[in-house]
Amino acid sequence: MPQYVWMLIAIASALAVGFFIAKTLFQKSSAKIEQEAQARAAEILRNAELSAENVKKDRILEAKEKYLRLKEEFEEEANKKRGILQSNEQKLKQREQNISQLMEQNKRRENELEAQKNALAQQTETATKRREEAERMLNQQVTQLEKIANLTAAEARDQLVEALRAEAETRAASHIKNVMEESRLTATKEAKKIVIETIQRTAAEHAIENCVSVFNIENDDIKGKIIGREGRNIRALEAATGVEIIVDDTPEAIVISGFDPVRREIARLSLHRLVQDGRIHPARIEEVVAKTRKNIEDEIIEIGERTVIDMGVHGLHPELVKMIGRMRFRSSYGQNLLQHSREVAKLCATMASELGLNAKLAKRAGLLHDIGKVWHEESDMPHALLGMELAKKYKEHPEVCNAIGAHHDEIEKTSIISPIIQVCDAISGSRPGARREMMESYIKRLRDLENLATSFEGVEKCYAIQAGREIRVIVDAENVTDEKASLLSFDISQKIEKEMQYPGQIKITVIREMRSVAYAR
Structure with a gap:
């Protein structure tokens, strides 16, 4: 075989062996990584479970604390409401007891009133029966007397009147004959009368002492200015103030008499200003008195304000x-x-x-x-x-x-x-x-005197002076003539005699004065 073929086979074999070895190593590495991942995952799961358990415990504790807090708040609010309810119940019970007591008291009073009413009815019925019985017995007695005397009641009365008249005439004649002889015996009565008048004067002077103010002056020459020509200044001052000005021989003093302390104070201050000013005449007197009266009103308000502040009374x-x-x-x-x-x-x-x-x-x-x-x-x-x-x-x-x-x-x-x-x-x-018990009744009598005189038509002002022994009546000159003024004093005296009780006698002086005023501009 050619050499490049063996080289290819060797390369292919080497690649196959390398692939096998790489695969084996990869598998071992993958298994190790997987084991580490699983271990890490298991650890993460354990940590997560621990965290979750801790979070769960925290949430449970928070929930329990919140529950206890809400429970305490609820119990506290419930206790408050329970206390309020108990207080209201006690108040209601107390009110019911008070109402029951009031009802019992009212019932007891009703029973007492009913008993009194029944007793009064019985007494009224008894009194009526007794009156009827008395009238019946009186009629019987009158009838019996008429039978015994053979006279009617009118005839018996006429005979009795005639007998009494004759006896009275006889006694009167005897009394007239013995008047001169008995005059010495009446000396005691006259003495008592003198004593009574002395007591009245003493009482009046005592009242004056309690109803006077003294105005001190530097010298007696001022008294003439205060009196004025023919007494016009002092009359104007008395008419304006309603008091009596007594100018006598008392050295360096003028007495102001009146039962009203305000009037006396106005008169005293007015005199002081007039004397300091030196101009004393009726027009000036009226002007000064009006200003003084206004100042006294202001002083009254100031005294009241100072009093409430001192006493701590506000509002x-x-x-x-x-x-x-x-x-x-x-x-x-x-x-x-x-x-x-x-x-x-x-x-x-x-x-x-x-x-x-x-x-x-x-x-x-x-x-x-x-x-x-x-x-x-x-x-x-x-x-x-x-x-x-x-x-x-x-x-x-x-x-x-x-x-x-x-x-x-x-x-x-x-x-x-x-x-x-x-x-x-x-x-x-x-x-x-x-x-002093008498002071109040004395002032009341003087006020009644002034009110009685003021009730007449045409009267402008009225002042009681001389401790109630004299009243001065100032009338409207346009509506009251001189003749009517004279008749008015008599009418006032008659009304005083009929309606009032007073010691001694009271002098009524009616003053009618015509004034004409004009202004030059």
Whole structure:
């Protein structure tokens, strides 16, 4: 065979052997790689299973923690709601008990009223029977007397009147004969009369001492200026202020008399300004009095504001503050009303604090309890009820209103503060020397005198002076003539005699003055 054929065979054989060897090596290598891959895969699976197990445990723990937290929140909210429900149940039970007690009280009162009604009906029926029985017995007795005397009741009455008339005439004649002899015996009665008049004068002077202000002057020459020509200045001052100006021999002093402290203060300040200015005449007097009255009103407001600040009472209506300031110029049974109200307020606050109550509310009620006494309009209501209505009008707390209205037992107490106000009012007024009982009735009598005279037609102003022994009535000169003024004084005196009680006598002076005013421009 040719040589290249053997070479080809040798090459082919070598390739076959090489292919076989390569295949064998590849198979061994593939098996080893596969084993390594399987081992790696098994390890990855184990790691994955471990990771998954850890993640699962973490999620389970988180879920358990969240469950416990939600459970705690739910239990806490449930406990709160359960507590609220229990509190509401207790409140409902308490209200039911209160309502039951109120119903029992109402039922008991109804039973008591029914018993009283039955008793009253029985008493009325008994009284009616007794009256009928008495009338029947009286008729029987009259009939029997008529039979016994053979006279009717009218005939017996006429005979008795004739007998009494004859006896009276006889006694009167005897009395006339003995009048002169008995005059000495009546001296005791005259002496008693003198004593009574002395007591009245003493009482009047005592009232004047409590109702006067003294205006001090530098020298007595000023008295002539104040009196004026023919007394026109002092008359104008008295007419403008409503007080009595007493200019006497008292050195360096002028006495201002009047029951109203505000009027006296206006007159005193007006005199002070007039004396300082030196111009004293009727027109100037009226101007100064008007300005002084305005200043006094401002001072009243300032006193009220200062009082509520000092007492720590806030949020009062301005009208109530003004009333508190007006208390400074009022008195109750001789006791200054503002000082009394401040004292009551402090006592109420202390007592309320000791009892664990609202001290601020008690102090507020104590300060306002007598505001009905300073209301500027006349009213027939008791001052406690009037004060309660004013407090309601100006939106005060219901407990404060009840305490004001109930501190003299005019209405039923509905708050625990009400008896505290009543007790503290009594404590303040019962101190030795705190009050004079007659002062209040004296001022009331003077106010009644002024109101009675003002009720007549044509009367512009009326002032009670001389401790109520004289009233000066200023009338409208255009509507009241001189003849009518004279008749008016008589009518006023007659009405005073019929409707009022007073010691001694009262002088009525009617003043009619015509004024003509013009301006040159």
